[in-house]
Amino acid sequence: MAAIAVxxxxxxxxxxxxxxxxxxxxxxxxxxLGVVWGYGGILCFGQSAFFGLGAYTxxxxxxxxxxxxxxxxxxIMVPAVFAALLGYFMFYGRLSDVYLGVIxxxxxxxxxxxxxxxxxxxxxxxxxxxxxxxxxxxxPTLNVPGDPGRLLDPTETFYxxxxxLVIVYVGLHALLASHFGRVVVAIRENExxxxxLGYDVRLHKLLIFTIGGGIAGxxxxxxxxxxxxxxxxxxxxxxxxxIIIWVIVGGLGTLLGPIIGCLIMQYLATMLGxxxxxxxxxxxxxxxxxxxxxxxxxxxxxxxxxxxxxVGRAPARGLEPGA
Amino acid sequence: xxxxxxxMDLAAVLTIEVLSGIAGxxxxxxxxxxxxxxxxxxxxxxxxxxxxxxxxxxxxxxxxVDIWISMLVVAPIVVGVIGVIxxxxxxxxxxxRMIDTLLATWGLSLFFIGIVTTIFGNISAGIRAxxxxxxxxxxxxxxxxxxxxxxxxxxxxxIFIVLRRTRLGLIARxxxxxxxxxxxxxxxxxxxxxxxxxxxxxxxxxxxxxxxPISGILPTVGAAxxxxxxxxxxxxxxxxxxxxxxxxxxxxxxxxxxxxFTTPVIGExxxxxxxxxxxxxLPHGITGKLFRGSL
Numbered sequence: 001m002a003a004i005a006v007x008x009x010x011x012x013x014x015x016x017x018x019x020x021x022x023x024x025x026x027x028x029x030x031x032x033l034g035v036v037w038g039y040g041g042i043l044c045f046g047q048s049a050f051f052g053l054g055a056y057t058x059x060x061x062x063x064x065x066x067x068x069x070x071x072x073x074x075x076i077m078v079p080a081v082f083a084a085l086l087g088y089f090m091f092y093g094r095l096s097d098v099y100l101g102v103i104x105x106x107x108x109x110x111x112x113x114x115x116x117x118x119x120x121x122x123x124x125x126x127x128x129x130x131x132x133x134x135x136x137x138x139x140p141t142l143n144v145p146g147d148p149g150r151l152l153d154p155t156e157t158f159y160x161x162x163x164x165l166v167i168v169y170v171g172l173h174a175l176l177a178s179h180f181g182r183v184v185v186a187i188r189e190n191e192x193x194x195x196x197l198g199y200d201v202r203l204h205k206l207l208i209f210t211i212g213g214g215i216a217g218x219x220x221x222x223x224x225x226x227x228x229x230x231x232x233x234x235x236x237x238x239x240x241x242x243i244i245i246w247v248i249v250g251g252l253g254t255l256l257g258p259i260i261g262c263l264i265m266q267y268l269a270t271m272l273g274x275x276x277x278x279x280x281x282x283x284x285x286x287x288x289x290x291x292x293x294x295x296x297x298x299x300x301x302x303x304x305x306x307x308x309x310x311v312g313r314a315p316a317r318g319l320e321p322g323a
Numbered sequence: 324x325x326x327x328x329x330x331m332d333l334a335a336v337l338t339i340e341v342l343s344g345i346a347g348x349x350x351x352x353x354x355x356x357x358x359x360x361x362x363x364x365x366x367x368x369x370x371x372x373x374x375x376x377x378x379x380x381x382x383x384x385x386x387x388v389d390i391w392i393s394m395l396v397v398a399p400i401v402v403g404v405i406g407v408i409x410x411x412x413x414x415x416x417x418x419x420r421m422i423d424t425l426l427a428t429w430g431l432s433l434f435f436i437g438i439v440t441t442i443f444g445n446i447s448a449g450i451r452a453x454x455x456x457x458x459x460x461x462x463x464x465x466x467x468x469x470x471x472x473x474x475x476x477x478x479x480x481x482i483f484i485v486l487r488r489t490r491l492g493l494i495a496r497x498x499x500x501x502x503x504x505x506x507x508x509x510x511x512x513x514x515x516x517x518x519x520x521x522x523x524x525x526x527x528x529x530x531x532x533x534x535x536p537i538s539g540i541l542p543t544v545g546a547a548x549x550x551x552x553x554x555x556x557x558x559x560x561x562x563x564x565x566x567x568x569x570x571x572x573x574x575x576x577x578x579x580x581x582x583x584f585t586t587p588v589i590g591e592x593x594x595x596x597x598x599x600x601x602x603x604x605l606p607h608g609i610t611g612k613l614f615r616g617s618l
Binding site: 043086089092093094095097098099101102103105106107109110112113114117236237241244248279280281282283284285286287288289292293296 | 365413416417421422423425426427429430431432433434435436437438440441543546549550551553554557586587588591592595598599600602603604606
């Protein structure tokens with residue numbers, strides 16, 4: 001990935017570079033759900049709530065401080081704290097999968113309605129007007145820490161986003177290989193057994209959920225910075241379902257899967273958007289259904305299995321979720 | 324004296340508002356409650372079933388069908404048929420896999436939004452609400468809202484009678500309880516499943532049709548209903564009728580009173596906050612603890 005990151009700006013034009021930057025930011029978002037759902041076993045429909053919260057936190061802070069470093073830090077902290085709060089109610093209330101999905105989905109939709117209704121001069125945080133459904137335009141973009149006058153140009157932003165993606169990817173790998181990560185995966189496999197072995201199931205779930213929320217917030221910050229714009233659409237059902245589709249298509253229980261799924265679907269969405277061949281929702285819905293019914297494991301685990309069979313090895317067991 | 328009559332007017336209007344809010348929640352939730360309560364299937368395309376019901380009613384009315392017939396007959400039949408088709412082609416392969424049904428129905432909801440947008444375009448449609456309004460003191464109340472409260476009560480009564488008193492209800496409840504036993508006694512479980520899902524979908528379509536004159540309809544309107552309906556059903560717990568009514572009563576009151584004294588958005592946020600607190604205390608919903616064993 002690092003090699004691609006360094007080489008790409010030399011071969012693609014400005015538009016392609018911007019496109020790749022947003023793809024990479026979305027890959028970070030996909031990773032956040034990939035770890036919460038694929039490894040933590042927590043079906044979260046609210047990943048876009050944390051994403052949007054991160055984007056709005058960045059927007060409001062960056063406008064008020066006219067400097068982006070604190071804004072970036074806050075855009076990770078605020079969603080993480082919110083995720084911890086929400087997670088406390090859900091995990092310590094011992095809600096099951098389906099209930100989690102519904103609650104997180106509702107929270108997202110409430111955010112959507114709430115931000116949509118903030119049009120008008122009354123709704124402002126410091127000097128930042130929230131602007132309701134019109135969104136907040138011309139946000140300050142990222143600057144070199146400590147030097148508000150020195151903004152990052154598109155190429156630098158691309159390097160930065162790619163670097164963040166690599167760091168998040170490697171960091172999550174390390175986390176999942178650690179003792180904590182092993183326990184999280186064990187909880188996904190069998191919650192009762194883990195509890196009987198003396199692990200605090202609720203705390204582990206809460207922590208992985210909070211980490212996922214923070215990463216989604218970071219992705220939101222990069223997204224807001226990319227277009228210098230944020231609107232309530234970050235909380236919309238379309239956004240939420242996109243993230244789920246990325247992970248479904250790529251594959252649960254891998255980190256590579258969500259990235260691949262995200263790239264494929266983003267590319268497809270861009271293509272459909274420019275060609276107007278068919279309604280994007282129609283195509284996405286069909287793909288969604290096809291994967292749930294026919295390829296429930298997703299691309300990456302299915303291909304791995306196929307590869308293993310071709311080589312003649314038994315499929316690797318371990319981190320993949322049970323069928 | 325004037326103040327007293329004014330206060331009474333206000334109380335009357337508020338009561339009607341709250342009742343109307345409760346009826347609205349109960350109406351949008353009952354189809355979901357039947358599908359979830361009887362089949363343990365989470366239907367995330369619920370909002371889109373309502374949307375389809377709304378479009379069915381509007382298209383029928385615009386083609387000259389009487390508005391009451393198109394809302395009360397056309398909408399449920401159209402959506403009921405769509406529901407049976409969806410059950411036979413997709414959902415029956417996923418019974419017992421709760422998460423997979425959840426995801427598949429989400430895919431279905433996107434699919435419906437896509438199709439309807441392709442056909443009707445991404446613009447809002449609507450029909451005029453029938454009946455007019457009545458004056459209560461200085462306030463005007465839409466007569467149609469009052470009728471909606473009555474219709475909702477009738478729907479709940481009808482479901483209760485069907486489930487409790489008829490052979491069909493007995494067979495349905497028996498099959499949900501123990502499909503193998505039902506099959507051994509000569510009932511075809513898959514037919515019962517398809518019928519139940521179809522009836523749930525039809526009631527959802529009916530709700531969509533009835534609410535179309537009030538809220539207007541967009542291809543993406545389902546999102547506005549689905550969260551509220553789910554919160555109501557999940558907070559209600561296992562008992563279909565008692566649970567939905569109890570949860571709708573609680574949330575409807577909170578939502579309408581907050582909406583009246585602040586803004587609709589705070590009303591919705593309050594509804595959600597109450598729901599999260601409730602589930603923290605009663606993780607299996609209201610009827611998981613209270614009114615156990617009721618329908």
